[in-house]
Amino acid sequence: MHKHPEKIAEFLLAGDEQGTITYITDYLEANKQLSLYEDFLTPAMYIIGKRWEKNEISVADEHLATATCDFVISMMENHNNDASNPLHTKVMLFAVEEEEHYIGLKMAANVFKENGWEVRYLGPNLPLEHAIAAVNTWQPNVIGLSAALSYRLPKLTETVQRLSLVDNKPFIVLGGRMADKFPIPNELATQVFSMNNLHALQNWLNVMEKGGRFIDARSG
Incomplete structure (x- = not known):
């Protein structure tokens, strides 16, 4: 079995964009975006994150790896997307205020795009008041939130609570390393839920369109 994540982590830490793309292309089947991620x-970036936490690499190393990963995602994005959007579904994605990690969020945005959704990707560190204003203006069906670090949990809690009160009552999907640690209040159990990986997100999207209706996947 190939140790893909370890090898990819080496390429990313070296800032080797072409080496990363060449290696992935040698092993990845055509148009397998979920496998790519x-x-x-994703596992390569987790390895890099663990090494950073252990002070085995510097902040500069981590930033270089992230920038390289971002470039690879953009270069390997599937631009031949013919998916239709008969339900006119819209999703807005961003990381909570002060959260700078965004790679997983960008991957999720691409998954939504491949499923034909209209996507607004607002990136990392979006101040809450600006997020609420954007949601009220555009009125997405789904809001995708990301928080990677434990000390972002209070801000994630505040963000979820505030966004759950906007007029159009969007579904709120939580991702990132803190998603599974977020205690969803009982009163929000039909509006807020977590995704621990992109396969779960894809499965949810499949169910959301079941029967040609926009539904809560958890009831399907």
Whole structure:
């Protein structure tokens, strides 16, 4: 079995964009975006994150790896997307205020795009008041939130509570390393839920369109 994540982590830490793309292309089947994210890039970035936490690499190393990963995602994005959007579904994605990690969020945005959704990706560190204003203006069906670090949990809690009160009552999907640690209040159990990987997100999207209706996947 190939040790893909370890090898990809080496390429990313070296800032080797072309080496990363060449290696992935040698092993990745055509148009397997979920495999690209889940089998190669996400576990490689987790390895890099662990090394940073252990002070084995510097902040500069981590930033270089992230920038390289971002470039690879953009270069390997599937631009031949013919998916229709008969339900006119819209999703807005961003990381909570002060959260700078965004790679997983960008991958999720691409998954939504591949499923034909209209996407607004607002990136990392979006101040809450600006997020609420954007949601009220555009009125997405789904809001995708990301928080990677434990000390972002208070801000994630505040963000979820405030966004749950906007007029159009969007579904709120939580991702990132803190998603599974977020205690969803009982009163929000039909509006807020977590995704621990992109396969779960894809499965949810499949169910959301079940029967040609926009529904809560958890009831399906």
